[in-house]
Amino acid sequence: MTGLVLKLGPHERVLINGAVIENGEKRSRLAIMTPNANILRLRDAIHPEQAGTPVRRVCYLAQLVLSGDSTAQEARLPLLRGIEQLSQVLVDNDSRLLLSQASEAVLADQHYQALKALRGLLPREDRLFAAHAS
Secondary structure, three states: OOOEEEEEOOOOEEEEOOEEEEOOOOOEEEEEOOOOOOEEEHHHOOOHHHOOOHHHHHHHHHHHHHHOOOOHHHHHHHHHHHHHHHHHHOOOHHHHHHHHHHHHHHHOOOHHHHHHHHHOOHHHHHHHHHHHHO
């Protein structure tokens, strides 16, 4: 089977092509067969007021495409700039790999994959801010 498989918990919500869909009482699994569908798990969504760190801001840009609030064309340059800026700071091999995956995904208009790669940087960013605060 090809396509994206979403595993949803009870009452979990997901945004698919601008429509909010809520799962029922039981866990379920959906196979999204349409290529390039805009899909965003609402539990993973970054709200505008939470986009206050460099990685979260870039994640939010990718999320805007998935929610339909921005086009891929409008978001491409800001996303690539944001990824480039992050690559100037996050220089370890793991971060570089995720940034490379995110960049390739943006260039291929695969914003779900870009967001997935960028979200992988959030724990590292949290650790860096925690270390800097102490």
